[in-house]
Amino acid sequence: MFSLTQIFVIVLAFNTYYQHDQVVAQGPSAVAPITKHINTAKPLFSVQITSTDFMENESSDSNFLIDIDAPLVFHDCSENWKPYPVPCDEYQCEDVQATYSSKSSQCRPLSKNPILPGWGYCGCPVNVINPVTGSCDRGQLNYDYFLLTASDQGRNPTTSIYHSNPTGLCAPSASFQSYPKDVTGVMTLSSSPYALPADLSSYNMFKKITALCLPSNSSAPGVFLYGAGPYYLLPNSSADIRSYLAYTPLLKRPGSFGYFISVSSIVIKKRSIDIPANATAKLTTTEPYTTLRTDIYNPLVRRFSMVTKRLQPAKPVAPFSLCFSAASTANNTTKSGLKVPDIELNLQGGKKWAISTANSMKQVTKDVACLAFVDGGATSDPAIVIGTFQFEDNFVVFDLENSTFGFSSSLLSKKTSCSNFNFTNSDYPY
Structure with a gap:
């Protein structure tokens, strides 16, 4: 028979295991x-x-x-x-x-x-x-x-x-x-x-x-x-950002020193878009928008169009093909006033990277916002290239100790952002 203290410890360990799937080290x-x-x-x-x-x-x-x-x-x-x-x-x-x-x-x-x-x-x-x-x-x-x-x-x-x-x-x-x-x-x-x-x-x-x-x-x-961390962002200076991270394996690709992950499917409002088994996703910091091979891009756009029928369409603005009428918020020309369903990337190991409105809708003019995904063509290789717009205000970790990629999804849902590191040293005039 377990005591109340033992039960509490077991439940705590169970929750910790499923929330944080990787043991993280401490260090400078x-x-x-x-x-x-x-x-x-x-x-x-x-x-x-x-x-x-x-x-x-x-x-x-x-x-x-x-x-x-x-x-x-x-x-x-x-x-x-x-x-x-x-x-x-x-x-x-x-x-x-x-x-x-x-x-x-x-x-x-x-x-x-x-x-x-x-x-x-x-x-x-x-x-x-x-x-x-x-x-x-x-x-x-x-x-x-x-x-x-x-x-x-x-x-x-x-x-x-x-x-x-x-x-x-x-x-x-x-x-x-x-x-x-x-x-x-x-x-x-x-x-x-x-x-x-x-x-x-x-x-x-x-x-x-x-x-x-x-x-x-x-x-x-x-x-x-x-x-190794830990890492902290304001205003909650007691919350280690690593506690927000989920992890998926990093994949190796011959001839490349870049970082790749496996995406098994894309889910929009509980409807899954299957990804070919041989498709991998490359992570990049030099391309702005996520590029999808045509056989992945077209189903995603069709599904996204269906779940946003209530929105007023707008003439597409290159390089995007799906745009909506939308006024920018608070004079911020990068974030739209629209609210759309999350786009979830199902990753190897059962993890989900949720791409929320802030990382899926790009305000391209004062009155038009577009789905920030681009058609890479029928022969695009890799099949998926995840660009920087989808990284913004997401905390990501390339862990070569464990060959894993850690990601937080949008920090905005945690009431913080990537601009909230406390650069108080006088060497950084920010």
Whole structure:
């Protein structure tokens, strides 16, 4: 016979098991602000990290485009950077050229180790696909050195600094002409051994866990955290954000350092849209809207149209095909005044990622809002690419310790947002 205390403990353990399907570790983390840029052809997100001259130890804050797919850090090699090139006879050169340099047909063949002016030794040219333009750009492999601020148990930035020196590419300024203002490079947060997370994890204190919280507007920063956590957002400074997360396995895809998950079906108002068994979903930080292969996109649009018959239709606005008349709320041009049913992604392991109105309806003009999903065509591969609009104000975690992807669904339902990290350190003037 169980006592009341024993019954309480059993019930508590049962609830904890089903609410949190992954045991999360505690540990130190690094932190940096994330900015949303809307002054470009498509919204993009950057992280602010201090770059340091390898030779003269001079540092400055730099904004890097966030890319969770790229194999290498990639930055503007301007006069202010003072590069320190990797020689052609170093092991990193052979490794990067063989495995991480782009083999795309649009790339020019690598030149044979030219002698670098002013250095007196041969350099290490590498090709990389520019995530903004899609072009193949040429860079010089470089010894880079970055500084990241520590967080106070996931609550605030502190004065402590973590050093990191992933090998990256130093490229001409012309490669970044289409980038947002003041963004001078690409910071890769992929699973590549030359990405920032791999270098940070070389410090034994860090767990291989990257957390991103993308802001929904450009006026206040979101947050990048690296390490096990905990993580906190205002106004409820006692609630560890990890308690909101569900987890699904991360999938590997040959030839890619990006992150993939399995989506078994899409559910809208209790009606399921089946997904082909061989379909995988790629997670991206460089494309704004979720793209679906045509055989998935068309059923989703038909179902969404049926459950929103009460709404007044509007003429479609490219790249969207389903739009409604809607006035924007509180002068916010990104969130519509509409309320529509959630779009639920059923994921491997039985988890559900609920995409609410804030992440499904895009206010494209003052009076028109559109379903923020795009037809990727009949041969789109991967079949699903989940874009940044669906990430905004969602806390997501790429956990390479456990090969899992953690997600919160919209934080707005928890009365907080990605812009609520407490950047109180004087180094961050937000």
